[in-house]
Amino acid sequence: MKIFAALMIALLSGLCAAQDQNQKPPQPVTRVLRCGTLINPANGQVQHNVTVTVEGERIKEVREDGPSTGGAQAIDLSDHTCLPGLVDAHTHVLLQGDITAEDYDQQLLKQSVAYRTILATRSALHALDYGFTTIRDVETEGAGYADVDLKKAINRGIIPGPRMQVATRALDVTGAYPLQGYAPDVPVPHGVQLVDGPDEGRKAVREQISFGADWIKVYVDRSYFVRPDGVLDDIPTFTMDELRAIVDEAHRQHHKVAAHAMALNGVHNAVEAGVDSIEHGDYIADADIRTMVQKGIYYVPTIYVGEYVAQGRANAGARVWLDMIKIHADTFRKALNAGVKIAFGTDVGGFDWNIDPAIEFPLMVKYGMTPAQAIRSATLSGAELLGMQNDIGTVSPGKYADIVAVKGDPLSDISLLQKIDFVMKGGEVYKSGDRK
Numbered sequence: 001m002k003i004f005a006a007l008m009i010a011l012l013s014g015l016c017a018a019q020d021q022n023q024k025p026p027q028p029v030t031r032v033l034r035c036g037t038l039i040n041p042a043n044g045q046v047q048h049n050v051t052v053t054v055e056g057e058r059i060k061e062v063r064e065d066g067p068s069t070g071g072a073q074a075i076d077l078s079d080h081t082c083l084p085g086l087v088d089a090h091t092h093v094l095l096q097g098d099i100t101a102e103d104y105d106q107q108l109l110k111q112s113v114a115y116r117t118i119l120a121t122r123s124a125l126h127a128l129d130y131g132f133t134t135i136r137d138v139e140t141e142g143a144g145y146a147d148v149d150l151k152k153a154i155n156r157g158i159i160p161g162p163r164m165q166v167a168t169r170a171l172d173v174t175g176a177y178p179l180q181g182y183a184p185d186v187p188v189p190h191g192v193q194l195v196d197g198p199d200e201g202r203k204a205v206r207e208q209i210s211f212g213a214d215w216i217k218v219y220v221d222r223s224y225f226v227r228p229d230g231v232l233d234d235i236p237t238f239t240m241d242e243l244r245a246i247v248d249e250a251h252r253q254h255h256k257v258a259a260h261a262m263a264l265n266g267v268h269n270a271v272e273a274g275v276d277s278i279e280h281g282d283y284i285a286d287a288d289i290r291t292m293v294q295k296g297i298y299y300v301p302t303i304y305v306g307e308y309v310a311q312g313r314a315n316a317g318a319r320v321w322l323d324m325i326k327i328h329a330d331t332f333r334k335a336l337n338a339g340v341k342i343a344f345g346t347d348v349g350g351f352d353w354n355i356d357p358a359i360e361f362p363l364m365v366k367y368g369m370t371p372a373q374a375i376r377s378a379t380l381s382g383a384e385l386l387g388m389q390n391d392i393g394t395v396s397p398g399k400y401a402d403i404v405a406v407k408g409d410p411l412s413d414i415s416l417l418q419k420i421d422f423v424m425k426g427g428e429v430y431k432s433g434d435r436k
């Protein structure tokens with residue numbers, strides 16, 4: 001039986017080799033898009049009647065009122081606004097909503113990593129369908145290195161999905177992260193890799209990078225409460241020695257660090273340690289806002305998820321989540337006015353993947369951004385945070401042909417971005433909606 005299988009493999013590979021010799025290298029496919037309007041997030045300007053020529057997976061040419069390119073397959077988006085593929089810099093493909101602690105525990109205790117990964121392939125497809133052609137997935141919540149495998153399968157063309165940067169397991173200290181509250185003699189999984197002490201932190205960073213982490217994710221605070229003076233306080237998780245060791249080890253290996261930091265001490269410690277992005281940042285002290293500007297640390301505010309989970313968590317006894325909505329809005333305004341770099345991120349997975357993460361856009365505008373600023377945060381700023389600005393973030397020659405389109409003008413009605421009906425990633429059309 002084994003010999004038969006080996007023979008078949010040899011025969012088939014021989015056939016393939018023979019076929020390869022007869023075939024010329026494939027010519028890159030040329031596609032032409034006619035966009036009624038094209039938004040340039042770099043300056044917030046628009047161009048009208050733009051022809052975008054795509055060769056293979058990259059953009060070859062962008063020109064206004066360009067003549068038609070003979071022979072190439074034209075895609076008519078003349079009644080659409082085109083913009084670069086969107087970037088969601090804070091996702092969890094391996095999580096399917098966790099309003100309450102029970103929702104979270106169920107996923108870790110009753111679903112195998114294999115099953116969760118199957119669900120994650122659906123999350124990835126959702127992201128692409130909504131127009132998010134790139135995501136930064138900031139930890140697997142107990143599903144190990146499944147994000148690395150998902151990313152590989154997408155990159156190899158096995159399943160459709162967005163470009164991904166992944167953070168694998170994330171780091172937190174003993175006693176700070178679910179699952180919690182079980183009997184001491186009952187071993188339960190944790191949503192993170194637990195590390196204590198600078199050496200364990202360094203070792204975990206080395207381990208995660210060796211297994212494919214693009215980013216290191218740290219949880220730097222927990223147990224939130226509002227002080228009488230309105231400041232959102234917390235218990236910091238890592239000591240400064242631990243945090244500095246983790247950041248130093250990641251940076252030494254040219255990897256970046258994302259910090260879940262929601263309140264006073266967590267944010268302060270994270271910016272002092274020199275992380276690259278503050279995730280959530282519900283409360284950021286004025287001095288820390290200044291430090292973020294000085295050091296160029298990004299703010300990924302994830303406003304919608306806070307509002308989404310607030311009532312459920314308040315019903316479960318944690319009223320602070322309702323108070324945090326206003327605190328978060330105030331912080332967002334302050335950071336925006338101070339010139340902090342803001343990248344669009346949603347925490348989708350923390351809320352149901354059936355909800356389009358573009359629901360974040362109207363909140364960013366409600367709390368002070370112009371629609372053009374919000375679009376920039378989800379394109380060029382996201383690209384810069386990920387270090388991918390030479391490949392994505394604008395519709396420009398040389399960059400990947402990651403282009404989305406929507407009917408109407410999102411610069412006058414930002415909520416339209418929840419209705420993207422054309423998605424191209426790397427020159428391939430993944431969605432063409434009701435477009436003729």
Ligand SMILES: [Zn+2]
Nearest residue numbers: 092138347350
């Ligand atoms: Zn998150």
